[in-house]
Amino acid sequence: MPTDPQTSGAGLLPSLWDEAHAASLDEPGRLLYRSNLLGADKRITNYGGGNTSAKVVEKDPLTGKDVTVLWVKGSGGDVGTMKRDGFATLYQDKLEALKSLYRGVEHEDEMVGYLPHCTFALNPRAASIDTPLHAYLPYPHVDHMHPDAVIAIAATATSRELTREIFGEEIGWLPWRRPGFQLGLDLSDFARRHPDAKGVVLESHGLFTWGETARDCYETTLRIINRAISHLADRTAGMAAFGGVRTGAMEAEARRAAAARLMPEIRARIGQDERKIGHFDDSAAVLEFVGSAELGRLAPLGTSCPDHFLRTKIRPLVLDFDPASGNIDRVVSGLNEAIAAYRADYARYYESCRRPDSPAMRDPNPVVYLVPGVGMITFARDKATARIAGEFYVNAINVMRGAEAIGSYQGLPEQEAFDIEYWLLEEAKLQRMPKPKAMAGRVAFITGGGGGIGRATAERLAGDGACVVLADIDAEALEAARSDLAGRFTADMVRTVSLDVTDEAAVLKGFADASVEYGGLDILVSNAGISSSAPIETTELSMWNRNVDILATGYFLVSREAFRLFRRQQLGGAVVFIASKNGLAASPNAAAYCTAKAAEIHLARCLALEGADAGIRVNVVNPDAVLQGSKIWTGEWREQRAAAYNMAPDELEEHYRKRSMLKRSVLPSDVAEAVAFLAGDASAKSTGNIVNVDAGNAQSFTR
Incomplete structure (x- = not known):
């Protein structure tokens, strides 16, 4: 490594x-x-x-x-x-x-x-x-x-x-x-x-x-x-780097909280034309530099090595934050002006250095953002590029530290830097790069990410270029899913959070962690689920409450937090609920489950109304009898449903297949396909819809 x-x-x-x-x-x-x-x-x-x-x-x-x-x-x-x-x-x-x-x-x-x-x-x-x-x-x-x-x-x-x-x-x-x-x-x-x-x-x-x-x-x-x-x-030896400390670093938890607050706000301002993925670095080298007395002098000098500034742009944007005051809201309120000033300076750099045959000016937004006391934030079109840009700027920091210790650091003159950045040969290389995948630059948060439908959905979205955050209460299943997806799509494209969707504080932390890891959110797949089966007269209150807590309250909590992020980013958003055929069609001995699933569907309808003005689309996928890979179909639930139909548990999957109109089994990948459609641009004009993935069940027809 x-x-x-x-x-x-x-x-x-x-x-x-x-x-x-x-x-x-x-x-x-x-x-x-x-x-x-x-x-x-x-x-x-x-x-x-x-x-x-x-x-x-x-x-x-x-x-x-x-x-x-x-x-x-x-x-x-x-x-x-x-x-x-x-x-x-x-x-x-x-x-x-x-x-x-x-x-x-x-x-x-x-x-x-x-x-x-x-x-x-x-x-x-x-x-x-x-x-x-x-x-x-x-x-x-x-x-x-x-x-x-x-x-x-x-x-x-x-x-x-x-x-x-x-x-x-x-x-x-x-x-x-x-x-x-x-x-x-x-x-x-x-x-x-x-x-x-x-x-x-x-x-x-x-x-x-x-x-x-x-x-x-x-x-x-x-x-x-x-x-x-x-x-x-x-x-x-014994020398204070970069002129010594001007701004002390905040505690680690406070640094992450500041990054979680800032990153979606930055993303809102730079992602309108092309969605960006973020990366946060609060390593010792970064904190030393962003908190130093010489930050204001050295950062504008830019980087020297061509490999550095091709990844980071010629210079970073330093955000004016005072950790002592802790007033991150003031930084947020000043982002429009700070980023606009950076763009204007980049346009000046382009216009003053351009050649008659130079390519058109590229994205003028900063790549590197330095925050005193907090760390470094980088944004690019994908996670790997954002991470690597941060690594390159750490290289530049190390170079500046050494150069200042033995002399005076100098960056490349602007014209030389421009001639590298806008070199026609470099432009030709960029033009040869493959086009981004359909969901490149997007971040999906998937609850129940360790289960069959969650994993299949993550695989489908990652295959289209999305970064995925898997959230689950089952740590073992979560790690298995992460390892599998990282092996298929690289570790950059998958993160995990341990999450009980009924715990408000845990939900807030889970979305904050996602913001720090990727810069924000574009897609919520609310998929966490349980199952229960009992006649109404033997249904315990605890069973009723557990269904409502996870399948209704849990969906409310994650949706509320997703909506907050979507509105801050001003980039729209897509919410997909994994409900159930049972939300539309009643089943025997499942009153608690069916009622909670019906609540999910109606919550989605309400959210579709509320989110439309911000470009937030909310749709529902109703699966039925997805037995393969599903955690809820193991153990007692499988036995209970088999008992409800007076058959052996091993006969259940064949029973559901034959019961369907199309006589086909429903797989996690089938559900994932519907989610990908509803989360992607192909359904950009669709909200408030229900897509049944049940191989055909007349009782659950929506009309």
């Missing part, structure tokens, strides 16, 4: 190289092994950042002769998690031949179009713009990493002098240049003029290192980074 940069501290990087394992691999295998080792520690490089390469002798499939092939991380990959197919492979001699076609730095972008012509063995992996940076270095193995400790040196006003002071002649220095063909030639020229050097620091960017073998290259990379870590540790 990746090492957390916030907890790893200034400890030196250990070599994890296993020579016995490496010896069992071929050369591309050792390249992959080295890459994964380097990418596993965020002190070495951030997610998706940096690249690695090896020049390997292979048999040409056309001629059968030995040729040198450049294996280099392909476009868009991540060295820490990539597989062997993540490398582009190119004929080295063809890459060398490209030099004769080069028309100068003003035309360097056209060289990217030639890279596919150099492909070896029809490899479909696209080569990245960094390919020339590796191709033209005269060494078999090359690493390009973005270590915080080295970028801290590279991002100081005196980075050239510091590089010489710390590394001597072993590591050179090159001034800032956008990655591309010319930088590849610059690196080649440096290596020719400095044959004893082991690498180069790129101003405001990162580190290149090289070696004759995979192990040599890996260990050189670690050694150089460790030297930077040690230097920074020596210089910062």
